[in-house]
Amino acid sequence: xxxxxxxxxxxxxxxxxxxxxxxxxxxxxxxxxxxxxxxxxxxxxxxxxxxxxxxxxxxxxxxxxxxxxxxxxxxxxxxxxxxxxxxxxxxxxxxxxxxxxxxxxxxxxxxxxxxxxxxxxxxxxxxxxxxxxxxxxxxxxxxxxxxxxxxxxxxxxxxxxxxxxxxxxxxxxxxxxxxxxxxxxxxxxxxxxxxxxxxxxxxxxxxxxxxxxxxxxxxxxxxxxxxxxxxxxxxxxxxxxxxxxxxxxxxxxxxxxxxxxxxxxxxxxxxxxxxxxxxxxxxxxxxxxxxxxxxxxxxxxxxxxxxxxxxxxxxxxxxxxxxxxxxxxxxxxxxxxxxxxxxxxxxxxxxxxxxxxxxxxxxxxxxxxxxxxxxxxxxxxxxxxxxxxxxxxxxxxxxxxxxxxxxxxxxxxxxxxxxxxxxxxxxxxxxxx
Numbered sequence: 001x002x003x004x005x006x007x008x009x010x011x012x013x014x015x016x017x018x019x020x021x022x023x024x025x026x027x028x029x030x031x032x033x034x035x036x037x038x039x040x041x042x043x044x045x046x047x048x049x050x051x052x053x054x055x056x057x058x059x060x061x062x063x064x065x066x067x068x069x070x071x072x073x074x075x076x077x078x079x080x081x082x083x084x085x086x087x088x089x090x091x092x093x094x095x096x097x098x099x100x101x102x103x104x105x106x107x108x109x110x111x112x113x114x115x116x117x118x119x120x121x122x123x124x125x126x127x128x129x130x131x132x133x134x135x136x137x138x139x140x141x142x143x144x145x146x147x148x149x150x151x152x153x154x155x156x157x158x159x160x161x162x163x164x165x166x167x168x169x170x171x172x173x174x175x176x177x178x179x180x181x182x183x184x185x186x187x188x189x190x191x192x193x194x195x196x197x198x199x200x201x202x203x204x205x206x207x208x209x210x211x212x213x214x215x216x217x218x219x220x221x222x223x224x225x226x227x228x229x230x231x232x233x234x235x236x237x238x239x240x241x242x243x244x245x246x247x248x249x250x251x252x253x254x255x256x257x258x259x260x261x262x263x264x265x266x267x268x269x270x271x272x273x274x275x276x277x278x279x280x281x282x283x284x285x286x287x288x289x290x291x292x293x294x295x296x297x298x299x300x301x302x303x304x305x306x307x308x309x310x311x312x313x314x315x316x317x318x319x320x321x322x323x324x325x326x327x328x329x330x331x332x333x334x335x336x337x338x339x340x341x342x343x344x345x346x347x348x349x350x351x352x353x354x355x356x357x358x359x360x361x362x363x364x365x366x367x368x369x370x371x372x373x374x375x376x377x378x379x380x381x382x383x384x385x386x387x388x389x390x391x392x393x394x395x396x397x398x399x400x401x402x403x404x405x406x407x408x409x410x411x412x413x414x415x416x417x418x419x420x421x422x423x424x425x426x427x428x429x430x431x432x433x
Contacts, residue, residue: 102132
């Protein structure tokens with residue numbers, strides 16, 4: 001009877017990488033987190049599984065539909081759909097042990113029941129940085145977290161990107177001025193603008209708020225020009241309520257701070273249609289596109305939340321954060337050819353290739369090199385020299401140490417540079433890369 005072989009495969013919406021791509025992925029993550037460390041952020045981690053009542057305390061609509069939840073015994077559980085809500089719970093839980101303003105970064109997997117499509121994943125990595133304050137938090141932090149993402153992209157080598165920023169208070173003020181009651185429907189529609197296109201957006205908006213109000217709102221969304229010009233045009237509107245005024249003032253401050261902090265003026269743009277779908281954002285919001293590859297959507301987003309932890313504590317904990325969707329970013333960079341030219345230093349300085357009965361001496365050489373701080377490995381398999389050298393080439397290791405019986409007797413090694421093809425024999429005690 002033949003064995004029933006199960007075809008190896010993974011679920012749709014999940015990503016796996018081969019070793020070389022995984023090394024690049026890890027290097028990108030390392031560079032991003034190093035930027036966060038250098039700028040005073042502290043690392044935390046939270047469970048992938050949370051109590052459903054905690055995770056879903058302030059969600060609703062589309063967000064809640066995408067959450068994976070299940071029951072285990074009497075416990076209602078859910079997989080985290082982002083890193084921000086667990087962070088709010090974390091800040092409330094360990095309030096007495098944290099120093100505020102608390103600046104944290106976190107790298108981890110999150111889960112959403114996304115519709116299966118290219119570049120959208122159900123399991124994906126996010127890398128977040130947030131600042132959370134006690135009672136209040138300066139608006140300058142909104143610009144600061146954007147600047148960290150800016151530094152991270154530059155560290156990776158990405159240059160053609162643009163932060164698109166807005167403030168939700170502006171729209172809130174406009175909707176209040178227009179006396180629009182079904183604000184949630186309008187917000188959901190605006191968030192879908194880029195997906196459905198201008199014509200479909202205007203048709204649907206007309207059905208929600210009527211002809212006169214939809215024309216007024218559309219005219220605001222179509223304001224074009226420099227960041228300064230957009231702010232000037234907003235100030236000309238005959239709207240006088242606290243939300244609108246606060247929103248423009250905060251957006252203006254964030255713009256000025258971004259310039260002061262060194263983010264190039266061409267790499268951030270005010271976009272009044274950016275509102276972010278998650279309902280916990282209250283002020284500054286931002287998304288990030290790769291210029292020339294806008295069809296792939298945002299690869300980095302975030303915003304200000306006035307009191308995300310209000311369901312877990314009576315303390316006021318305002319915060320602001322930005323999240324880089326690492327899995328999505330990697331997919332896009334691979335699609336546009338960026339990964340093909342991405343180079344990282346091979347941490348394996350030497351591959352030792354024993355020839356004949358020289359394993360014991362090869363291990364001695366390995367230990368000698370490790371004591372000097374080098375990355376080193378031994379090829380133990382009994383194969384032809386051709387297979388051994390092919391293995392070295394596939395690993396991308398630059399220096400191969402060939403050890404035959406003659407080298408062992410003389411307490412030396414033969415080093416072959418795989419790039420130049422040069423070979424040299426040296427005494428063991430003088431080995432250097």
